[in-house]
Amino acid sequence: MAFVNRDLLTHAVRQRLVRLPAPYDSHYGVVPLPPPENHVSLGGALDRLVAASSALGKVQAIAQDMADPYLISRILKRQEAVSSSSIEGTNSTLDELLAVEDADEDGRSEVQQVRDYAQLLDRLLPDAAERSYRVFDLDLVRRLHADVMKSDPGYKDEPGELRDSVVWIGGGHIAYSTWNPPPPAQVRSCLLETIDYLRNEGMQSMTQNLVVRMAVGHAHFEAVHPFRDGNGRVGRLLLPLMMAAEGQVPLYLSPYIDAHKHDYYAALKRAQQRLEWEAIVGFVSDAVVATVDELMVTRAALAMLRKDWAGRRKFRKGAASTRALDLITDHPILTVKRLASLLNVTVAQANQAVGQLVEAGILSERTGYARNRIFAATEVLTIVNRPFGHPPARPTEDEEAGPFGFPR
Structure with a gap:
């Protein structure tokens, strides 16, 4: 068989068929226009x-x-x-x-x-x-x-x-x-x-x-x-x-x-x-x-989630935990060390901020380790990980649930 099926190719493409080198010299390739x-x-x-x-x-x-x-x-x-x-x-x-x-x-x-x-x-x-x-x-x-x-x-x-x-x-x-x-x-x-x-x-x-x-x-x-x-x-x-x-x-x-x-x-x-x-x-x-x-739907869902986070506890203006809220949608999985670097604060300050965000149900610890722990914003990941074209999860009727059905 010289090519797949010449009938599949329009005339201008058939004119561009050239023999392939050995050991495939019984077949032809196309030099595209x-x-x-x-x-x-x-x-x-x-x-x-x-x-x-x-x-x-x-x-x-x-x-x-x-x-x-x-x-x-x-x-x-x-x-x-x-x-x-x-x-x-x-x-x-x-x-x-x-x-x-x-x-x-x-x-x-x-x-x-x-x-x-x-x-x-x-x-x-x-x-x-x-x-x-x-x-x-x-x-x-x-x-x-x-x-x-x-x-x-x-x-x-x-x-x-x-x-x-x-x-x-x-x-x-x-x-x-x-x-x-x-x-x-x-x-x-x-x-x-x-x-x-x-x-x-x-x-x-x-x-x-x-x-x-x-x-x-x-x-x-x-x-x-x-x-x-x-x-x-x-x-x-x-x-x-x-x-x-x-x-x-x-x-x-x-x-x-x-x-x-x-x-x-x-x-x-x-x-x-x-x-x-x-x-x-x-x-x-x-x-x-x-x-x-998809971009607009995700953007709106994350804005809604960010608004909900702000009401979960009193976040002091300028505090590391408050500033972290604006970073988490872009860094939904992070370590304390990475957060400290992103916020330009000490590791101790970042650790305190993470503790406050865990208490508010915004972050959760994933590894179970005492050191080198990784924290995740599960609500963010659920929004961005959904199959393409699917709407974000809707709120449950549980009044204690957050905007996407997560317990607060």
């Missing part, structure tokens, strides 16, 4: 794109008018890392990641990989916001891959190095694949076309809005598949980086993608096999709208 810079046909995706643009504007207005810290919360980056890694079969939980980060430990290999992803966002998003689209170059893409794969003991190549082997997508064997990326000899030139598009210096800067460029750039990168493994994670990292480069508050779309994997892969296939860009533009548009909706 450069990403389109002119208007792309949107068909039924236009209304979805308009809704996505409106959602981005809503987030931007809140960020500018209210300087809302939740919109740039470290929790959002860590949820992105957990979900994006989960799509690729690297499984961790948000709780485990936060505990490892706060205790400054390595943890399992899977947790290390997720932590590397999250901390990469911490480092690179400010750079993208400062440098705009100039941030995109070959070195950046290789750094992204090197950092997200450096803790994967099973990765066979040097992290960050472009592949020199044949890869295919779907099926246990190349004969049953759904997409064969270009041969190794064409990887670099194809990737440079992706990067040129990401730099937004051509006609696309005038003919395509941000959401369209995110969709097209992501789909083209995945079609090139420049690394042996880890392409999905790198491709999804490009999305918030593109938003930051645009001056937009970054959104993290992997939780939505993880919850709609079938639709995600179907949209990628239509874009790659048939150049039906409206499929992936529609999917990314839906992801943006749903992510903003």
